[in-house]
Amino acid sequence: MRVSTKGRYAIRVLIDMAQYGESDFHPLHELAARQGLSEKYLEAILGTLVKNQVLEGARGKGGGYKLAKPAKELSVWDVLSVIETSMSPVECVDNDKNGCDRADICPTLPMWKDFAKIIHDYFSGITIQQLVKNAPDSKIPSCGEKKK
Helix, strand or coil, X not given: CCCCHHHHHHHHHHXXXXXXXXXXXXXXXXXXXXXXXXXXXXXXXXXXXXXXXXXXXXXXXXXXXXXXXXXXXXXXXXXXXXXXXXCCCCHHHCCCCCCCCCCCCCCXXXXXXXXXXXXXXXXXXXXXXXXXXXXXXXXXXCCCCCCC
């Protein structure tokens, strides 16, 4: 299992949204500027999060994106499980797959299932709010911006 750039950016942007006003709508251009990301790339990530009800989106003046629930209730798993193609360590324990033809005799399958559960439990136990509290500064600087 490897978390992609999209997954890392998604978490980073949600932390940013929680820091700059958890219940506020954040315009795409502001999020992109603060994070040093392309608006087009970020819009694709945020669109996936809206589609999966992690974020809410609104068009027009005063619109943008906001967290669909409080940061203290939003886990890293909630984000990664919708952004990443798979969070399984191996294909045979991926929920979207039927396993393999050796599953009934595979001596390693229980180990992979246990590891997949550890991954799920670990990321489910970390909230966006916890990551905000762990941030080294009160606000995350965008790329290239110096900390104050």
